[in-house]
Structure formats: C-alpha cells, structure tokens
Amino acid sequence: MRDLLDEALAGVAARPTRLILTTLGTVLGVAALVGTVGLGQTAAGQITQRFDLAAATRVVVQPDDKGGQEGEAATQLPWDAPDRIKRLNGVEAVGTVSSLQIGDDLVENVTGLNGGTGKALQVMAGSSGLWDAVRGVLKTGRFFDDGHDQRADKVVVLGKHAAERLGINRVDSQPAVFIGDEPYTVIGILDSVTGRADLNDAVIMPNGTAKEAYNLESPDAVEIRTAVGAAQLIAEQAPIAIEPNNPSTLTVDAPPKQGAVRKGVESDLNALFLLLGAVALLVGGLGIANVTLLSVLERISEIGLRRALGAARRHIAVQFLVESVIVGFLGGLLGTAVGVILTVGVSWVRDWTPILDNRLAFGSPLLGAFIGLVAGTYPAWKASAIQPITALRGT
C-alpha cells in the first residue's frame, strides 16, 4: 500500500512542469467553485446584513386611519407611548415623530432664504428618543433632550437637506431659523437617519415646543428600534402596551419575517455560481483525464518493465489511479487556496465581511481528489490493459 503511494508520488513528481499544467484545470475549477460560492455567500451575507441593520429592527406604530371615519375621534397615540414601549424587553430605543401643520408659515433663515423653490421644508416634532430610534447620526451640535421638551424651548434640529437649503452648516454661533415669525435656535444638524427619509428634509422641534406653538395633540407615530431578532415580538406587544383596551386600533409596521428574503437571494446567487464552478470542474477533470492518458502512452515501457518485475494489472491500474487522485487533490488544494484568497481579497476591497462555509474550504481538496479519481479511471484501465510484450518491444 505504501509502496503504491510512493511509486505514484514518484511518478507525479517526475514531471513537475506537467504536474503544474495538469493541475491547472482543477485549480481553476476549484478556485472558481470556492471563489464563487464564497463570494456568493459573502454577498448574500452583505444583503442580509443590510436587512438586519436597516429594516429588520425597525417597528413603527401608528393609529389606525379608519378610526376617524365616522366623525368620531381617531385613536390617538398617548404621549407616554415611548415610556410604555421602553419597558418591553428587546426595545433598544424609542421615540415619537409628528408632522406639524404650519399653515402659511414659511421656514426661513435670518436672511429670508427659505430653501428656494420646490417642496417647502417640513416642520416636524419628535421626542428626545427619536434620534436614537432612527439611528440618527449628527453632523454637528446635539439633539434636543427631555429638558428642552419640558421647557418647550424654541430650539430645532435640522435635517441634512434642510440644513443645506437653509445654508446652515455650523451651530457654534447659535444660528436661528424663522418659522413664520418665530425665531428658533438651531442646536444640531443631522447627517443621516435610517428609515425616516422625511427627517432629512425637515426642521425638527421638541414635542413640548410643538404642543405650545402648534397645539400638537398627539404623536403621529412611534418609531421603535429593537434588538436584532426582536422586531416580530415587539410588533405584537407594542399595540397592547400602548393601548391595552383597544390594541386593534393601532397599525404596526414590522419587517417581513426573516429567512424568506434571505433564502431567496442566497439560493439564486448560489445556483448560478455553483453552475459556473461545476462547468469549470468538468473542464478540469477532462484536463486530468487527457494528460493522464497521454502520460500512459508515454510511459508504456515503464508499464512493461513494472509488469516484467512482477506487477499485476491491478498494480498498474491502481498506480495510475493514485497518481491521478494526487494530481486532483493537489489541484483541489491549490484551487481552494486561490478561491479563499479571492473571496477574502474581494471582500477586503469591497469592505465586506468574508463568509465561507468551513465544509466548502475543507471539502474542496477532497472534491479535487474525487475528480482525479473519476478522471483517472479510464486512463488507469487503459494502462493496465497494455500487454507487457507490446510495452517492452522496440526502443
């Protein structure tokens, strides 16, 4: 057994250049397979990661629109909704958000600039927790806190685009904006928010201020940021927490159940990539079969000699088979390395988290060996069928 392995290894090592050329097909095939599957998994992982961060943790509670149809007062969200929600396990941040009806009032800066033509700037109101609930990132300054809210301070935070249109990019000089005739001090500018794009175009003031200035009766919506995986649960619990007597009067926006989307994307990508890899592997296998067959023809006299030295047909067949398996295994090993490097490299360039199934990384060299086995079967049979007299004649 060990002799066979030694003989096969020596046979493989005898022609290093050919070995490299022979493995090339398998290297490419396995590299394509590992690389594409690795990148597929990585890409799908990125997609699902974005899902997780952006949408999968967002729950929005709003009053049911139908409630107000027959003149009866629509369900109103209570002001203490954030406090009620905050008690739920799995909630990371919660805040209210409301659009304010400002009538004919315009939002202007001190020089009368009002953001030019197009859609007028929105004025919105929020609780102090809103910023956190929508994953707000501040460009400069700060968000208002409960103190501003309770005192009904005339302060605002500008959305990103609102700030651009009003020509305000610093808050250290305490710039002011006018809403109608009332001046408000800008204390912060948002850089980005998630899920509530309308905040970008808005001037946001504390709820308390809005209550005083525009008689805001109740919040429009409650924005909830949950822990990963808790969104479904919170979506069920939130209406009951807010409106224990009448939870069905509230509408809840929750992310779709995870899994369905992710699975769909992954299987689409992987099916395509696997097909590509399989084609490459087929080509690699044909390459091994071809070169092994060629090498059988070249080594006819060696085969004859071995037969003369007492090798049975079986020995010859197994030797060529083992050689072919070694070539396939080496190709698989190299290909796996190339594929892993490819996956990590692309991930590094694209700033992704590389994801690679361990089974793939460890199974691929074995796959290469298996391809070698299949590819070597015919040449091995051919070699064993060579008659020793034919093989020893001539030369």
Added chain:
Amino acid sequence: MSTAVALPAPVVEMIGVRRFFPGPPEVQAINGIDLTIGQGEYLSIVGPSGSGKSTLLHLLGLLDNPTDGVYRLDGVDTMSLRERRRAVLRGERIGFVFQSFHLLDHRTVLENVALSMVYVGVPRRQRMARARVALERVGLSHRMEFAPTTLSGGERQRVAIARALVAEPSLLLADEPTGNLDSANAEAILQVFDELHSEGMTLAVITHDDHVSRRAQRQVRIVDGTLKW
C-alpha cells in the same frame, strides 16, 4: 529432442510449446519447442531476426502464454496459472535484462534497482540494503545516487543486471544485452555474465550475435520457430 541434463531439478522445462498468432494470415511464431534449462546452466539462444527468438523470450519470461504445450518453471506448471499468480511468479523467479535497459530516468540508480523488489513483497527496510549489495556486485557502488541518464550505456546495463539479480531470481533472462553497447562495454557485460555463471546463476541469453552466443556453456539455434542443435 530434449537434451538430457545431469542436474535433478530443471529451472525451465518446455515440452511441445507452440505459439500461434491468429491471422489472417496465422503466424506460427513458435512451432513445437522442447527445451530444458538446468540449474546453473548458461544457455544462449541464437537466431536471426524473425526466427521467433523474441517470442520464445516472452514465453520463457511469462510475459506471454503458449498456444499449447507444457511449460514448467521451477517445477510449477505455468499453463494453469491465473494472471495474478503469473505476475508474482514472474517477479520472483525471473530477472530480465533488456537491450534498451528500461531504467526509469526520474529515479536514482539505487531506486531503480530497489524497484524490482516492490512487487514481490520484500520488506521496505531490506530493499535499499539489498539494492546496494547488488550494485556493489556489478561494480557500481560509486553511482548509487546518480540518475540513469548520466551513466554510460555499459553502466546502465550493469544497473539493469543488478536490478534483475536483486530479487534473487531462478533465471536471468537477457534479451540482446549487448545490442546497444560498443565492444568494450559489451565485453564487460559478458564478463559479468561469466562471473554470475561461475557463482551458480542460471542464465539464458537471447542474441543474434555469434560472438555473444559463444560465451555460453550451451548454445541452441532457433530457426523458423523451432530449435536446432
């Protein structure tokens, strides 16, 4: 027809061996040969090309099967053996020396010699030691780690002889052993054969060269598939 030999157990015993190659036209390469080679004999089989001497060598070396007749090697009836057993018998009992050496270029001289013990079940640890001894016997102890391609023709043939001897065969079968060598190297090879003969080895040398043939203790001539004395 068979030559009576004094030694009790003949190495080779062929009775009425024939080998036809199916045609058309059918070729009667060996047409009824009786041949006995006794232990320690040094026999030469000489004949022109086309006389069937290569076929006889293949039959003697168990590389080919007679169409009919009886062939006993060391008393073992080879006709009834299956391929596997024939391969084992071939590896154990016969040492081949070919005209074109048939050394593996990518292996060292030592490895080439050790190769002939791989298929006959000599334990790994003994192989290298025995290969060294065999190479010393043919005067090549200074070339053991060389590649065969760096050796002269005479040296290569001596490696081949060492390889044939190392498994301790009953019969050394040489096919035109000097065919690819100049006269000086050929003479060296024939001297090795003489030494082996004097040590009691059984040798059969197949050649078309009378000069080579005359060195043997006994000569048979093969013409048109039959032996002439």
